[in-house]
Amino acid sequence: xxxxxxxxxxxxxxxxxxxxxxxxxxxxxxxxxxxxxxxxxxxxxxxxxxxxxxxxxxxxxxxxxxxxxxxxxxxxxxxxxxxxxxxxxxxxxxxxxxxxxxxxxxxxxxxxxxxxxxxxxxxxxxxxxxxxxxxxxxxxxxxxxxxxxxxxxxxxxxxxxxxxxxxxxxxxxxxxxxxxxxxxxxxxxxxxxxxxxxxxxxxxxxxxxxxxxxxxxxxxxxxxxxxxxxxxxxxxxxxxxxxxxxxxxxxxxxxxxxxxxxxxxxxxxxxxxxxxxxxxxxxxxxxxxxxxxxxxxxxxxxxxxxxxxxxxxxxxxxxxxxxxxxxxxxxxxxxxxxxxxxxxxxx
Amino acid sequence: xxxxxxxxxxxxxxxxxxxxxxxxxxxxxxxxxxxxxxxxxxxxxxxxxxxxxxxxxxxxxxxxxxxxxxxxxxxxxxxxxxxxxxxxxxxxxxxxxxxxxxxxxxxxxxxxxxxxxxxxxxxxxxxxxxxxxxxxxxxxxxxxxxxxxxxxxxxxxxxxxxxxxxxxxxxxxxxxxxxxxxxxxxxxxxxxxxxxxxxxxxxxxxxxxxxxxxxxxxxxxxxxxxxxxxxxxxxxxxxxxxxxxxxxxxxxxxxxxxxxxxxxxxxxxxxxxxxxxxxxxxxxxxxxxxxxxxxxxxxxxxxxxxxxxxxxxxxxxxxxxxxxxxxxxxxxxxxxxxxxxxxxxxx
DNA sequence: CTGTTAGCGCGTTCAC
DNA sequence: GTGAACGCGCTAACAG
Numbered sequence: 001x002x003x004x005x006x007x008x009x010x011x012x013x014x015x016x017x018x019x020x021x022x023x024x025x026x027x028x029x030x031x032x033x034x035x036x037x038x039x040x041x042x043x044x045x046x047x048x049x050x051x052x053x054x055x056x057x058x059x060x061x062x063x064x065x066x067x068x069x070x071x072x073x074x075x076x077x078x079x080x081x082x083x084x085x086x087x088x089x090x091x092x093x094x095x096x097x098x099x100x101x102x103x104x105x106x107x108x109x110x111x112x113x114x115x116x117x118x119x120x121x122x123x124x125x126x127x128x129x130x131x132x133x134x135x136x137x138x139x140x141x142x143x144x145x146x147x148x149x150x151x152x153x154x155x156x157x158x159x160x161x162x163x164x165x166x167x168x169x170x171x172x173x174x175x176x177x178x179x180x181x182x183x184x185x186x187x188x189x190x191x192x193x194x195x196x197x198x199x200x201x202x203x204x205x206x207x208x209x210x211x212x213x214x215x216x217x218x219x220x221x222x223x224x225x226x227x228x229x230x231x232x233x234x235x236x237x238x239x240x241x242x243x244x245x246x247x248x249x250x251x252x253x254x255x256x257x258x259x260x261x262x263x264x265x266x267x268x269x270x271x272x273x274x275x276x277x278x279x280x281x282x283x284x285x286x287x288x289x290x291x292x293x294x295x296x297x298x299x300x301x302x303x304x305x306x307x308x309x310x311x312x313x314x315x316x317x318x319x320x321x322x323x324x325x326x327x328x329x330x331x332x333x334x335x336x337x338x339x340x341x342x343x344x345x346x347x
Numbered sequence: 348x349x350x351x352x353x354x355x356x357x358x359x360x361x362x363x364x365x366x367x368x369x370x371x372x373x374x375x376x377x378x379x380x381x382x383x384x385x386x387x388x389x390x391x392x393x394x395x396x397x398x399x400x401x402x403x404x405x406x407x408x409x410x411x412x413x414x415x416x417x418x419x420x421x422x423x424x425x426x427x428x429x430x431x432x433x434x435x436x437x438x439x440x441x442x443x444x445x446x447x448x449x450x451x452x453x454x455x456x457x458x459x460x461x462x463x464x465x466x467x468x469x470x471x472x473x474x475x476x477x478x479x480x481x482x483x484x485x486x487x488x489x490x491x492x493x494x495x496x497x498x499x500x501x502x503x504x505x506x507x508x509x510x511x512x513x514x515x516x517x518x519x520x521x522x523x524x525x526x527x528x529x530x531x532x533x534x535x536x537x538x539x540x541x542x543x544x545x546x547x548x549x550x551x552x553x554x555x556x557x558x559x560x561x562x563x564x565x566x567x568x569x570x571x572x573x574x575x576x577x578x579x580x581x582x583x584x585x586x587x588x589x590x591x592x593x594x595x596x597x598x599x600x601x602x603x604x605x606x607x608x609x610x611x612x613x614x615x616x617x618x619x620x621x622x623x624x625x626x627x628x629x630x631x632x633x634x635x636x637x638x639x640x641x642x643x644x645x646x647x648x649x650x651x652x653x654x655x656x657x658x659x660x661x662x663x664x665x666x667x668x669x670x671x672x673x674x675x676x677x678x679x680x681x682x683x684x685x686x687x688x689x690x691x692x693x694x
Numbered sequence: 695c696t697g698t699t700a701g702c703g704c705g706t707t708c709a710c
Numbered sequence: 711g712t713g714a715a716c717g718c719g720c721t722a723a724c725a726g
Contacts, residue, residue, distance in 0.1 A: 018723095046484055051458065051462035052718090057720050236638065287580065292608075293639070352703055353704060402704095403704070
């Protein structure tokens with residue numbers, strides 16, 4: 001397979017390479033006839049320009065990178081769709097990159113920035129805290145989506161933008177909702193995580209809601225999943241362990257819908273009725289929460305809005321229409337069928 | 348931010364660029380001391396080699412590409428994890444690329460092949476049929492995973508490999524399972540798709556099972572979702588329409604678990620008990636099928652095995668240990684709680 | 695409107 | 711063991 005290059009195409013057309021280049025890149029100053037002829041030959045030969053070479057030369061490509069942390073997570077799928085549409089609408093190209101759990105997303109961004117000519121970087125998910133100096137090394141605008149503003153102690157917040165819900169407040173909200181329905185012994189399923197993160201913010205919200213209403217925090221009611229909060233199996237196992245421990249509780253609040261669905265299944269297997277015997281609440285408002293049986297009471301994150309706003313923001317920053325900002329959207333308390341008012345005669 | 352290059356590093360170290368290059372790429376013929384000094388400077392400066400330039404020059408990188416069709420689909424997540432592990436274990440790099448529904452995955456592969464130095468390409472999902480000449484243009488070994496062997500009419504099958512279940516046979520199997528439990532009026536939820544695809548194979552299996560048992564195919568029982576078979580909302584809407592139509596049926600078989608879960612919810616809302624009034628079967632055996640209420644009866648695809656075998660195969664082909672092959676794994680009929688034997692007194 | 699030419703940053707010869 | 715020089719394929723000046 002003789003690698004066919006732009007020179008070869010130029011030869012076959014009897015033109016210079018730059019003319020071919022112009023044809024490929026839709027430059028205006030080219031004879032339509034010439035262009036047509038060139039495109040013809042390109043099609044015939046099946047020539048495909050080498051992207052590496054292009055990236056190397058190109059001064060500037062209208063290109064955005066989106067780095068998504070955790071491919072296993074269906075959470076981001078609806079966001080990505082929106083982002084793709086919007087970016088295309090603006091005539092930009094999109095580099096979508098998945099970052100493994102063990103990788104440092106900023107590190108990956110740094111590398112990508114060298115390789116492509118990026119105009120901006122969007123992070124979807126990922127850890128909430130990054131080394132300040134690394135973020136500073138990024139030379140194009142950065143927006144974190146679904147992550148709040150406390151990304152690094154050492155940054156003033158002017159080096160990047162964020163678009164997200166206020167995880168602590170939303171978590172407070174749903175916990176208070178449970179309390180308002182008479183629940184006092186509210187178990188909490190989360191991830192054991194020392195580093196500041198979304199998960200930790202949600203825990204804070206849970207604890208402060210209890211505190212506000214004079215309910216003591218019972219450490220036995222706080223249960224940790226093994227590593228990942230986006231697998232049903234973890235939700236199942238942890239809920240089962242909770243039940244088996246004999247601990248009394250009237251509600252279980254899980255930091256993610258996925259965990260909550262796993263818990264639903266565990267309760268079903270244990271012959272515990274939801275919401276008859278126990279109420280279950282989730283967080284995220286994923287598609288799943290609307291289709292499981294019973295439907296989950298949860299906090300819906302406005303992912304569409306977050307996505308759209310993220311895009312708007314990054315383009316505004318690119319176009320120097322504004323500086324870095326931190327935008328917070330309210331989440332929505334979605335009342336499902338998995339939570340109910342408590343009777344006095346409960347366990 | 349002055350873009351720092353290999354020349355700059357060389358200058359600061361007082362060595363030639365090629366020495367720096369050798370240090371970066373772990374070449375053997377370099378003084379350990381020199382190397383150490385260079386790596387030190389690289390760390391200090393935060394220098395990151397430009398990948399485009401590397402790809403342009405590099406004769407050969409141990410690199411594999413995996414093209415995944417449809418990012419919305421959680422189906423592939425477990426496969427990707429396995430693939431990543433295995434590839435890393437063999438010391439290869441991995442390029443993971445998501446292909447949009449409207450993109451032609453082979454086209455993308457062609458482009459990628461020009462850009463990077465690939466040694467092999469793996470396709471996860473995607474349409475079952477491709478233009479023969481395009482596949483032939485690919486100069487490195489190609490393996491299709493989860494797609495059967497009828498990828499193109501014009502190919503002998505020696506130009507590529509496949510690793511998958513026999514979708515038609517598995518579909519036949521689960522349909523026959525329903526029939527064996529006394530079901531005769533078995534509705535089928537699928538995607539309207541003219542082009543040969545997995546979906547069509549499953550339909551064939553459904554129809555031939557009915558035929559074998561002397562059950563007429565009732566076109567009113569075959570229901571088409573709007574475009575995508577991996578959204579619960581589609582399963583919900585289509586099941587609801589089926590119920591509303593007043594058509595009589597005792598079982599519903601959906602071409603994907605995701606659709607089936609949507610259907611479960613629709614039946615719950617309609618006050619139809621599963622499996623009391625209606626039995627529901629899915630296909631795929633995703634995590635979801637084990638955690639929904641009731642658990643789904645479905646066909647589990649052995650994704651781990653498929654992934655592992657795909658990797659083994661592509662490396663064997665790269666190493667010339669074997670030629671192209673077509674491997675079929677049996678699926679597993681998983682008995683859940685969503686299907687039951689029919690009474691004679693049913694609707 | 696078009697052809698010629700100079701690099702983009704790096705890996706790879708080939709001398710030393 | 712190391713450095714100088716060449717060129718990968720392409721785009722962007724520039725000159726015509």
